[in-house]
Structures are given as structure tokens and as C-alpha cells.
Amino acid sequence: MSAPLRLVVLVSGSGTLLQALLDATAAGTLPAQVVAVGTDRADCTGLARADAAGVPTFVEPLADHPDRDAWDAALAARVAGYEPDLVVTAGFMKILGPRTLDACTFLNTHPALLPAFPGAHGVRDALAYGVRVTGSTAHLVDAGVDTGPIIEQRTVTITDDDTEDTLHERIKVVEREMLVDVVTRMAHGGWRVDGRRVVVGPARA
Ligand SMILES: Nc1nc2c(c(=O)[nH]1)N[C@@H](CN(C=O)c1ccc(C(=O)N[C@@H](CCC(=O)O)C(=O)O)cc1)CN2
Numbered sequence: 001m002s003a004p005l006r007l008v009v010l011v012s013g014s015g016t017l018l019q020a021l022l023d024a025t026a027a028g029t030l031p032a033q034v035v036a037v038g039t040d041r042a043d044c045t046g047l048a049r050a051d052a053a054g055v056p057t058f059v060e061p062l063a064d065h066p067d068r069d070a071w072d073a074a075l076a077a078r079v080a081g082y083e084p085d086l087v088v089t090a091g092f093m094k095i096l097g098p099r100t101l102d103a104c105t106f107l108n109t110h111p112a113l114l115p116a117f118p119g120a121h122g123v124r125d126a127l128a129y130g131v132r133v134t135g136s137t138a139h140l141v142d143a144g145v146d147t148g149p150i151i152e153q154r155t156v157t158i159t160d161d162d163t164e165d166t167l168h169e170r171i172k173v174v175e176r177e178m179l180v181d182v183v184t185r186m187a188h189g190g191w192r193v194d195g196r197r198v199v200v201g202p203a204r205a
């Protein structure tokens with residue numbers, strides 16, 4: 001029986017993706033431990049979810065530092081201090097710098113079907129463009145913005161009466177399921193990156 005996967009989860013908002021991971025680890029269906037929850041925003045409700053689960057938290061606002069490099073160095077030290085096997089950015093709304101990315105492997109979920117509609121407003125942009133199908137993407141994080149190798153994607157059909165909020169809530173339903181499924185598979189079988197492909201699970205003999 002291998003040790004549970006050590007997860008650090010970074011959030012900026014309501015934290016329902018975080019809650020899905022906390023629930024799965026508490027239920028024993030995800031062989032992982034959320035060892036810390038970090039944020040750039042002291043007012044985010046994701047912190048309250050971590051507190052309720054007894055998970056240590058840290059707050060590292062960009063505004064507390066003279067520039068982005070200093071914030072990157074401080075965040076990298078915070079993350080590395082928990083010795084994670086994997087860091088999940090779950091609604092974390094800041095672009096991570098090179099030092100932080102060097103600290104661990106990062107997994108992000110984005111509320112659109114990358115490479116379409118990257119960035120901070122994927123749901124709004126898909127709706128505005130008029131696509132009929134969008135969804136969520138789980139990908140490893142690289143120095144670009146939502147350009148890392150894709151692990152899995154799930155689709156959501158846009159309806160004629162959708163607003164950004166109604167669409168985002170439906171995306172989050174499939175996103176939470178996908179995130180727990182992907183991290184569970186990674187916890188059981190590990191992963192390797194082959195160019196732009198991420199292979200989850202043990203290499204075939
Ligand atoms: N180096 C990377 N860092 C992060 C990535 C990534 O792919 N590479 N993904 C994001 C999450 N994300 C999309 O899924 C995302 C979040 C925020 C932004 C963005 O433009 N942020 C602005 C500030 C926006 C704001 O404060 O409202 C910024 O950081 O200047 C783009 C993509 C997690 N980090």
C-alpha cells in the first residue's frame with residue numbers, strides 16, 4: 001500500500017472544486033491527502049472549506065510583494081514547504097511564475113475546451129463567441145497561459161437561454177467529477193508526460 005498522494009490545492013474563490021477533492025479524500029475513494037490549501041485572496045471562501053476540513057492554509061497575496069518575481073519566490077517557498085506530490089490549481093486566478101512551477105507538478109482545470117478560450121474568462125468568452133459546445137479541460141500547467149499538455153476534457157452543451165452564471169454552474173458539475181476522476185487515476189497509477197501527451201497510469205509492459 002503506497003503512501004497517499006500529497007496534494008496542495010490553490011484556490012481564489014468559492015472552492016467547490018476543492019470541496020470535491022476534500023469530500024473524495026474523506027470518503028476514502030481518492031487515495032490522497034490535501035496537506036494544505038493556499039490562496040492569493042484572504043477573503044476567499046475556499047479558506048473556510050479548508051478550515052472546516054482541518055486542512056492547514058496559507059495566504060500569499062500578490063499585493064504583499066514589490067513585484068511578480070518576489071511573489072513567485074514567496075509562493076514557491078510556501079508550496080515547497082508542504083512537499084506535495086501534485087499541486088492542483090482549482091479556480092486559482094493568478095498566472096504562476098517559473099519558480100513556483102519548478103516546485104512541483106501542477107494540474108489545472110479550465111472551464112472551456114482548450115485551446116479554445118484560454119485565460120481568466122473562458123466561460124464568458126465561449127458564450128460571447130456563440131459556440132454550441134464548451135466544457136472543461138484538465139491539463140498540466142506550464143509557463144504559458146492554459147497551454148500545458150491536456151489530460152482530459154468533458155463537454156457541456158450551451159443552451160439558448162444560458163447566461164455566464166448558468167453555463168458556468170453546469171460546467172462546474174462535470175468539472176468536479178472530472179477533477180476527482182483524474183486525480184484519483186493519477187494517485188493510483190502515477191503519470192508521465194510524452195511531448196504534449198500525458199499518460200496516466202502505469203506504463204504498459
Ligand atoms: N503559468 C500558469 N499559471 C496558471 C495557469 C496556467 O495555465 N499557466 N492556469 C491558471 C488558471 N487559469 C485558467 O485556467 C487562469 C487564471 C487567471 C488568468 C489571468 O489572466 N490572471 C491575471 C489576473 C486576473 C485577475 O486577477 O482577475 C494575472 O495573473 O495577471 C489566466 C488563466 C492558474 N495559473
Ligand SMILES: NCC(=O)N[C@@H]1O[C@H](COP(=O)([O-])[O-])[C@@H](O)[C@H]1O
Nearest residue numbers: 013014015016017091109110111119
Ligand atoms: N481560468 C481559471 C478559471 O476560470 N478557473 C475556474 O474557476 C472555477 C472555480 O470554481 P470554484 O471556486 O467553485 O472551485 C472553475 O470553474 C475553474 O475551472
